[in-house]
Each structure stands twice: as structure tokens, then as C-alpha cells.
Amino acid sequence: xxxxxxxxxxxxxxxxxxxxxxxxxxxxxxxxxxxxxxxxxxxxxxxxxxxxxxxxxxxxxxxxxxxxxxxxxxxxxxxxxxxxxxxxxxxxxxxxxxxxxxxxxxxxxxxxxxxxxxxxxxxxxxxxxxxxxxxxxxxxxxxxxxxxxxxxxxxxxxxxxxxxxxxxxxxxxxxxxxxxxxxxxxxxxxx
Numbered sequence: 001x002x003x004x005x006x007x008x009x010x011x012x013x014x015x016x017x018x019x020x021x022x023x024x025x026x027x028x029x030x031x032x033x034x035x036x037x038x039x040x041x042x043x044x045x046x047x048x049x050x051x052x053x054x055x056x057x058x059x060x061x062x063x064x065x066x067x068x069x070x071x072x073x074x075x076x077x078x079x080x081x082x083x084x085x086x087x088x089x090x091x092x093x094x095x096x097x098x099x100x101x102x103x104x105x106x107x108x109x110x111x112x113x114x115x116x117x118x119x120x121x122x123x124x125x126x127x128x129x130x131x132x133x134x135x136x137x138x139x140x141x142x143x144x145x146x147x148x149x150x151x152x153x154x155x156x157x158x159x160x161x162x163x164x165x166x167x168x169x170x171x172x173x174x175x176x177x178x179x180x181x182x183x184x185x186x187x188x189x190x191x
Contacts, residue, residue: 083111128163152174
């Protein structure tokens with residue numbers, strides 16, 4: 001029996017919560033449309049509708065990444081340049097919900113469109129970040145186009161070794177309390 005990818009059990013509750021929030025907003029807008037004079041009120045909420053659309057787009061991509069980590073190929077040809085930012089933001093929230101802490105993302109690089117299947121790098125980074133929360137109270141990390149560094153202990157190192165199986169060409173370095181994953185040139189693009 002295949003075991004579930006740890007990222008699934010950690011991120012799926014966050015994704016579903018955010019999706020539920022977007023759905024509640026859409027239900028509210030639908031209710032407005034059914035009321036007398038509601039069309040005008042609904043039009044005033046067009047910014048909320050746009051936000052919900054962006055949220056659902058990002059969460060749909062995140063769910064496809066989670067499914068891909070479990071062996072399904074739901075992304076097909078869909079690529080998301082902001083995929084790292086999407087998964088890292090979800091990992092930060094998942095860690096917070098479980099009592100951990102991951103430093104907020106800053107200047108997260110974009111994914112190059114032709115790299116692997118488009119999901120492995122965000123999946124791998126989020127997996128290592130969340131695993132690191134088992135090792136330290138607050139996870140510090142940096143991500144540059146060819147280098148991902150994270151405060152790490154045994155759990156993060158074990159997760160990183162498993163992640164490398166899906167990132168051909170990447171390699172691990174470690175020293176002191178940090179784990180460094182070297183990424184091939186061209187996988188990530190600075191913003």
C-alpha cells in the first residue's frame with residue numbers, strides 16, 4: 001500500500017479552508033444577485049470576485065501539485081511561474097496552524113517554464129520547509145535561482161534526501177545547522 005505524501009496531509013487542510021472561504025464569498029455574491037436590486041450590490045463587489053478568482057486559480061494549481069506528489073499527473077502542461085510562492089505561502093500557513101513557524105517568503109524566484117513537470121520544485125521546497133519545523137522552533141530559509149538554504153535537523157535532511165529523488169540534477173550540501181540544496185542553472189528565475 002502506498003503511503004500518502006506528507007505534504008498532502010499538511011497542506012490539504014489549508015487549501016480546503018482557503019477554498020471554502022472563496023466559495024462562501026461566491027455564494028454570498030450569488031445570493032445578492034437573487035435579491036431585488038442585488039445586481040448593483042454585486043457589481044460593487046467586483047473586486048472581491050476578482051480576488052476569489054485569483055485565489056481559486058492558485059489553489060487549483062496547488063491541489064494539482066499535491067496530487068502530483070502522490071503520483072497523479074493533474075497539471076498536464078499547465079505551468080505556473082509563481083508556483084514556488086503559492087506553495088511556500090501555504091507551507092507558512094500550515095506550519096503556523098500546527099504551532100510551528102516558517103519565515104515569510106521574500107523575493108521568491110519564478111519557475112522557469114520548461115523545467116521538469118512544473119510541480120517538483122515547489123513541492124520539494126514546501127516539503128523541506130515543513131519537515132524543518134520538526135527540527136527547530138522557527139525555520140529560516142533563503143531561495144535564490146541556484147540555491148535553497150534552510151535551517152535544518154534530521155527531519156529536514158531526511159525529507160531533502162527524498163525530495164532529491166524527484167529533482168534530477170539537484171544536490172545537497174550541509175554544514176552546521178543549515179542544509180543547502182543546489183539547483184541546476186535555469187530552473188529558477190529572479191524577479
